[in-house]
Amino acid sequence: MKKERSQRSRELEFVCVMMALPVTGFIVFWLIVNINSILFAFQQIDPLTGGTRWTFENFVMFYEDIIVNDTILGALKNTMIFFSANLFIGMPVSYLLCYFLYKRVFGYRFYRFVFYLPSIISEAVLVILFKQIISAKGPIGVFLYNQTGMYFPFLKDSRYALKTILTYSLLMGFGGNIVLLSGAMSQVDKEIIEAARIDGVGLFREMGNIVFPLTWPTFSTLLLFTFVSLFAASGPVLLFTKGEYQTRTISYWIYEQVYFSKQLYYPSAVGLVFTLIGTPIALGIKKINSLIIPDVED
Amino acid sequence: MKKTLGEKIIFAIVSIIFLVYALVILYPFFFAIMSSLKENGRAYINDSVSLPWPMYFGNYVKAFKELEVSNNNFFQMVFNTIWYAGGCTVLEILSSSAIAYCVCRYKFKLRNFFYGLSVFIMIIPIYGALPSSYRLFSILGLIDSRFYIVSAINGFGFSFLILYAYYKGVSWNYAEAAFIDGASHYSVFFKIMQPMAMPSVTAIAIMSFVGLWNDYSAPLLFMPNLPTLASGLVLYEKETQYMANQPIYFAGAIISIIPVVTIFIVFQNTIMQNVYAGGLKG
Numbered sequence: 164m165k166k167e168r169s170q171r172s173r174e175l176e177f178v179c180v181m182m183a184l185p186v187t188g189f190i191v192f193w194l195i196v197n198i199n200s201i202l203f204a205f206q207q208i209d210p211l212t213g214g215t216r217w218t219f220e221n222f223v224m225f226y227e228d229i230i231v232n233d234t235i236l237g238a239l240k241n242t243m244i245f246f247s248a249n250l251f252i253g254m255p256v257s258y259l260l261c262y263f264l265y266k267r268v269f270g271y272r273f274y275r276f277v278f279y280l281p282s283i284i285s286e287a288v289l290v291i292l293f294k295q296i297i298s299a300k301g302p303i304g305v306f307l308y309n310q311t312g313m314y315f316p317f318l319k320d321s322r323y324a325l326k327t328i329l330t331y332s333l334l335m336g337f338g339g340n341i342v343l344l345s346g347a348m349s350q351v352d353k354e355i356i357e358a359a360r361i362d363g364v365g366l367f368r369e370m371g372n373i374v375f376p377l378t379w380p381t382f383s384t385l386l387l388f389t390f391v392s393l394f395a396a397s398g399p400v401l402l403f404t405k406g407e408y409q410t411r412t413i414s415y416w417i418y419e420q421v422y423f424s425k426q427l428y429y430p431s432a433v434g435l436v437f438t439l440i441g442t443p444i445a446l447g448i449k450k451i452n453s454l455i456i457p458d459v460e461d
Numbered sequence: 462m463k464k465t466l467g468e469k470i471i472f473a474i475v476s477i478i479f480l481v482y483a484l485v486i487l488y489p490f491f492f493a494i495m496s497s498l499k500e501n502g503r504a505y506i507n508d509s510v511s512l513p514w515p516m517y518f519g520n521y522v523k524a525f526k527e528l529e530v531s532n533n534n535f536f537q538m539v540f541n542t543i544w545y546a547g548g549c550t551v552l553e554i555l556s557s558s559a560i561a562y563c564v565c566r567y568k569f570k571l572r573n574f575f576y577g578l579s580v581f582i583m584i585i586p587i588y589g590a591l592p593s594s595y596r597l598f599s600i601l602g603l604i605d606s607r608f609y610i611v612s613a614i615n616g617f618g619f620s621f622l623i624l625y626a627y628y629k630g631v632s633w634n635y636a637e638a639a640f641i642d643g644a645s646h647y648s649v650f651f652k653i654m655q656p657m658a659m660p661s662v663t664a665i666a667i668m669s670f671v672g673l674w675n676d677y678s679a680p681l682l683f684m685p686n687l688p689t690l691a692s693g694l695v696l697y698e699k700e701t702q703y704m705a706n707q708p709i710y711f712a713g714a715i716i717s718i719i720p721v722v723t724i725f726i727v728f729q730n731t732i733m734q735n736v737y738a739g740g741l742k743g
Contacts (some may be wrong), residue, residue, distance in 0.1 A: 173645075173646065174567055174569075174646065175569060177563075177567070177645075177646035177647065177650075178563045178567050178569050181559040181560075181562070181563050181650070182559060182560055182563055182616075184556065184559075184614055185556035185557075185559055185560050185614060185615065185616030185617075186560075186616070187614070188556060188611070188612075188613075188614030188615045188616070189615045189616065189617055191597075192594075192597075192612045192614070192615050193582070193615055193617070195597065196590050196593045196594050196597055197587060197590055197593070199593040199596065199597065200587075200589050200590045200592065200593035203589075203592060203593055203596075204589070263472075263475045263479070266472075268472055268475050268476055268479060269472070269476050270476070270479070273483070274479050274483055275729075275733075276725075276726070276729065277483045277486055277487060278482070278483070278486065279725070279729075280486055280487075280722070281486060283671050283675070283721050283722065283725045284675065284718045284721065284722070285674070285675035285677065285690070285691040285694070285717065285718065285721075286675060286677065286691075287675070287677045287691045287692070287694045287695050288493075288691070288694060288714045288717060288718055289489065291694060291698065291710075291711075291714055292489035292490070292492060292493050292711075292714070293489060295492070295496070295707075296488075296489060296492055301492075302492065334485060334486075335486070337482070338486075342668070342732055342733060345733055346733060346734070346735075349733070349734070365465075365467075365468070366467075366468050366471060387584065388583075391583070391584055391585075391586045392586060393586060394586065394588050395586070395588060401678065401681075401695075402677075402695065413588065414588065417588065417589060417591055417592070418591060418678065418682070420592070421591050421592050421595050421682065422681065422682050425595075426592070427592035427593070427595065427596055428592070430589055430591070430592050431589045431592045431593060432589070433588075433589060434587070434588040434589010434590065434591075434592075435588075435589050437586075437588045437589070438585075438586060438587050438588050438589065441586035441588070442585055442586060445584050445585065445586050446584065449584055
C-alpha cells in the first residue's frame with residue numbers, strides 16, 4: 164500500500180515537472196493574452212488624462228464602420244471572397260490533386276515535391292517574384308503589352324488588385340494540404356481498392372465512394388480548420404498592396420492597426436465581434452462533421 | 462491492376478495539367494535565378510525578360526555583403542532566422558511532447574481537461590488577440606528581444622494532437638519492462654518513448670521550423686530590428702523602394718530558400734509518412 168502510494172506520488176511529481184513550463188507558457192501567452200484582448204475591447208484612450216477608460220465606444224465605432232463607412236465592410240467582403248475561393252475552389256482542387264498523386268500519376272514524386280514547394284518557401288520570396296513577373300517590365304507585363312498594346316497595372320488598380328492577390332493565393336495554395344491528405348490517403352487499405360477494382364469500380368467511383376469516405380476524418384478536419392479561420396481568410400495583402408486598392412481583409416486590417424498605427428483597443432473590439440460570430444459557426448461545422456462520421460478517438 | 466482506356470486518357474490529361482501547373486510554380490524560381498545572374502543597372506531595368514549574359518555569379522557573394530536591413534547584414538539575418546525558427550521549434554516541440562505524453566499516458570485529475578482544452582484551442586476562432594499580444598510582449602520586454610522565442614512555450618494545439626495520437630498508438634510494454642528494471646519516469650520518457658516518437662517529432666519539428674523560417678509577419682511586428690531573412694526581404698524592399706539592386710535582391714531571395722528546400726528534400730518521406738490528421742474528438 165505504502166509502495167503504491169509512493170509510486171503514485173512519483174508519477175504525479177513527474178507529471179507536474181513535465182507540464183509546469185508548458186502550462187505556464189500557455190497561461191501567459193494564451194490565456195492572459197486572450198483575457199486582455201476581451202478587456203481591451205471595452206477600453207479606449209482617454210484624451211483628457213492620456214490613460215485608459217472603460218467604454219462601449221469601440222462597438223459604436225464598429226457599428227458605424229460597418230453601416231456608414233466602407234472600411235470594415237469592404238474588408239469583410241474581401242475576407243468572404245478569400246474564404247469562398249478557398250472553400251469552393253481551393254479545397255476540391257487540392258483533394259483532386261492529392262488523389263491523382265496517390266494514384267501515382269507519372270512523375271508523382273516530382274509533382275508532390277513541386278506542388279508542395281510554395282508551402283515551404285517564404286511567401287515574402289514568392290510574392291517578390293510574382294510581383295516582378297506581372298509588373299510592366301516583367302515577362303507577363305511585356306507579353307500582355309505586346310498582345311494588347313496596353314499596360315495592366317495589376318496591383319495598382321482597384322479593378323485588378325484583389326483578383327491578382329486571389330489568383331496568386333489559389334495558385335500557390337493548391338498544394339498546401341498535400342502532407343495531410345497524402346498521409347490520410349496512404350492509410351487507405353490497398354486490398355479494399357483492389358477488391359473494388361476487381362468488382363469493376365472505376366476511377367471516379369473509387370475516389371468518391373471509397374477513398375473520400377475513408378479519408379473523411381482528415382478532410383473534415385481541414386474543412387473545420389477552414390471554417391475556424393473564416394474571418395482570418397486572406398492573401399498576403401501586406402506584401403502585395405499594404406491594403407491599398409480595396410484589398411484589405413479583416414485579418415490584415417487588424418495587423419495594420421497594430422503594425423502601422425499601434426492601435427490596440429478598437430481592433431480588439433472588432434476581433435471580439437468576429438470571434439463571437441465565428442465561434443458558433445465553427446462549433447456547428449464540428450457538430451455536423453461528427454454527425455456524418457462519429458468521433459473515433461479514445 | 463490494369464487501367465482501362467478511359468482511365469489512361471484521364472491520366473494523360475491529368476499529366477498534362479500537372480505538368481503545366483508545375484511549370485507555373487517553377488517559372489518564378491527560374492525567373493529569379495536568371496534575374497539574380499544579371500548585371501545591375503540600366504541593362505536590367507530595361508530588360509528583365511531576357512536570359513542573362515554574361516552571368517554575374519558574383520551577385521551571390523555580393524548578396525552576403527551588400528544586403529543590409531535595419532543595420533543587420535545578411536549573416537546577422539541568417540543568424541536571426543536560425544535563432545527564431547530553431548529556438549521556437551525546439552521550445553514548441555518540447556512543450557507539446559511533454560504535455561502530450563503526460564496527458565496520454567498518466568492518469569491525473571486534469572487529464573481530460575487538458576485534452577479538451579487543446580481541442581478547444583484548435584476550434585475556437587480568436588481574431589483580435591494581436592493587439593493584446595503586442596501589449597504583453599511590450600510589458601515583458603520581448604519586443605526586439607532575442608527572448609521573444611519564449612512565446613513558443615505553449616504545449617497545446619496542432620503539435621499536441623499529432624503527438625498525442627502517436628503516444629496513444631505506441632505500445633506501453635517497453636515502458637513497463639523498463640519500470641520493472643527500475644527505470645525512472647524521466648528515463649522512460651527521454652530514453653525510450655522520445656526516441657520511439659522521433660519520426661513524428663521530426664516531422665512536426667520540420668513543419669514548424671519551415672513555417673517559422675518563412676514567417677515574416679510576426680518578426681516584422683515583434684522583432685523589427687532583428688530581421689529574419691523573410692522579414693528582412695520585406696524591409697529591404699520597403700527601405701530601398703525603387704533603388705534596390707534587383708539582381709542582388711533576387712540572389713538573397715534564392716539563398717534564403719535553399720536551407721528549407723534542402724531540409725524538405727531530405728525529410729519529405731518522413732514528413733509525408735508521419736503527419737496526418739485523423740479527426741478531432743472533444
